[in-house]
Amino acid sequence: MTAPDFEALRADIPALHQEVHGRPLAYLDNAASSHLPQAVLDAVVRYHSREHSNVHRGVHTLSQVATERYEGARRRVQRFLGASRPEEIVFTRGTTEGINLVAQAWGRANLGAGDEIVLSELEHHSNIVPWQLIAQERGAVIRVIPLNDAGELDLAAFRGLLGPRTRVVAVAHVSNALGTINPVAEIVAAAKGVGALTVIDGAQAVPHLRVDVAALGCDFYAFSAHKLYAPPGVGVLYGRYAVLEGMPPWQGGGDMIEVVSFEGSTWAKPPSRFEAGTPSIAAAVGLGAAVEYLEGVGLEAIAAREDALLAYATEAVSAVPGVRIIGTAASKASVLSFVMEGVHPHDIGTILDSEGVAVRAGHHCAQPVMRRFKVPATARASLAFYNNEADIDALVRGLHTVAGIFGL
Ligand code: PMP
Secondary structure, three states: OOOOOHHHHHHHOHHHOOEEOOEEOEEOEOOOOOOOOHHHHHHHHHHHHHHOOOOOOOOOHHHHHHHHHHHHHHHHHHHHHOOOOHHHEEEEOOHHHHHHHHHHHHHHHHOOOOOEEEEEOOOOHHHOHHHHHHHHHHOOEEEEEOEOOOOOEOHHHHHHHOOOOEEEEEEEOEOOOOOEEOOHHHHHHHHHHOOOEEEEEOOOOOOOOOOOHHHHOOOEEEEEHHHOOOOOOOEEEEEOHHHHHOOOOOOOOOOOEEEEEOOEEEEOOOOHHHOOOOOOHHHHHHHHHHHHHHHHHOHHHHHHHHHHHHHHHHHHHHOOOOEEEEOOOOOEOOEEEEEEOOEOHHHHHHHHHHOOEEOEEEOOOOHHHHHHOOOOOEEEEEOOOOOOHHHHHHHHHHHHHHHHHOOO
């Protein structure tokens, strides 16, 4: 297969073609949220203008069309993740909700006093706080896999944490703050060895790597549509069917029941059991279209493109006076976090914005990572397949401006 013409694909993404402060936009904040291809926008507009109705409830034609669009998106996501059946795909509000769902529904039914939940030092807050909430409620204990100076998990320490009390191992596939790609299949295999439930935060992985949940062997895998070139408001929780089937619901309402009476109610099968209320139908339709678009471009080609851009950016940004890269793992995806000597990252972000360059500055909802590297915050450039060398050149020019202003 010939490689796609990535420069030509930029024409598919309307948001890229605008000016910010009189400069062409260089959008390098894709780890926070990415922009939508026209095909995704078209699918959402078509849905809203012609096909909208509530799902699963109606005998009339539009309700059936809407249901087919929504369930069609579920089937597409199932194939995209390598799940064995559509019922393993639960639509959520996003990664955060997916992890809370597992922590609340599985955790409340299965965790007891002294049980251990293993997390890692590089987790996003949304893979820390939901576990703290359920741990407090159930008397469970959180153990933490430490990071080395490159921002990689210490796997020997991880193995040392595993034992008969380990009930959950929950780790990110790719770190949003450092870009580290964790060896998830190896982590899952070790966790299974002690009978632990495995939960993977895939928010930063699905846009950049081909993910196959069957090959990873995990019980749960969560991600958000808005980082995968689709609208916000919807996310996915893959759950192994046998595990989902054994879980109680976590929210009650319409669509998640079998029979309701005042004496008691019974639950629908997964995934409906975990989708109480009217879902974000249009966003799910958009997600289905985004997956179709990405498969059309080719996930392997996207990964190769982003690797090349990351190597280009790492070299160029490292050469700017005063810059220190935070996160130098051997295996990284699409994220370049850095600090500049004596400059607050927010000042870096503001100066770059004045030159049309969008990066994120802050703790990236990963305060333990900041603590580990003894920095209050970092500036972070994060790449998508639609970025190009010109975006990175604009970033580097902006960083030279920063270095000049601060006398570095
Ligand atoms: N995990 C990781 C690794 C993330 O990068 C993010 C988003 N920054 C989340 C979880 C949370 O995603 P959302 O806000 O879409 O639920």
